Amino acid sequence: MTRVLPDTLPRHVQVQQRIQTMLRRAEVVPGDRIPSERELAEQLGISRMTVRRAVDHLVKVGVLERDSTAGTRVSQPKVQRVLGEERLNSLTQMVAATGGVPGGYVLSFEQTVATELLSEHLQVALGTPLFKIKRVRLVDHVPFCVETSILPAEVFPDLSADDVDGDHSLYQVLEQRYGLQVGVGESRISVAQVGTEEAAVLRLPETSSVLVFRSTVRDQQGRPFEYLYSVNHPELVTFSFNAHK
Incomplete structure (x- = not known):
């Protein structure tokens, strides 16, 4: 079922929070691959461009890392x-x-x-x-x-x-x-x-x-x-x- 995010925060910030909530709840651990941008977009009922902006930010601050062959993964602690x-x-x-x-x-x-x-x-x-x-x-x-x-x-x-x-x-x-x-x-x-x-x-x-x-x-x-x-x-x-x- 598609989940539509509330409008209280910008959409890309909401996606960032959703991914970070996954990390805090240990739904994924360092080294795990997170859902693809397409999957996240479908789950949250938003555009892939918005998801990409959120993921780009989390990569920039070191929470996530991209692998050219394995997708986007949770970074090891720095x-x-x-x-x-x-x-x-x-x-x-x-x-x-x-x-x-x-x-x-x-x-x-x-x-x-x-x-x-x-x-x-x-x-x-x-x-x-x-x-x-x-x-x-x-x-x-x-x-x-x-x-x-x-x-x-x-x-x-x-x-x-x-x-x-x-x-x-x-x-x-x-x-x-x-x-x-x-x-x-x-x-x-x-x-x-x-x-x-x-x-x-x-x-x-x-x-x-x-x-x-x-x-x-x-x-x-x-x-x-x-x-x-x-x-x-x-x-x-x-x-x-x-x-x-």
């Missing part, structure tokens, strides 16, 4: 974030390790002060000056996460937005300029509905669920120096745990 390492690697290193080209840009760089939550995580007094750095991280020029790092300003004086723009690794900057030796920390992963700003940056429908990664990062002496909040694209990022005996 970034694998590995947890449980004895020494924490930067996201820049993780992207490069999976064969991707790392990149990014700063959304905002501002000074704030420690709230009760941040005071607890960073073990600083209430009202302590902090840097709050919000960045978009890229793999092969495609946004895959929006990441917020909060650092004690007095520990890292003169840190600026230019230091962490582009493909610069924050941890590398902290090591080279301030002598910090990055260790590990306490982390947790959850699922949440994407916010409006993150949806626009990650090119997701505002009804999408995203992977949220929170971490209190410590140096090798066990002192916390960063509270990290990361919103990850659910089709471009996977998390794995490397358990050490």
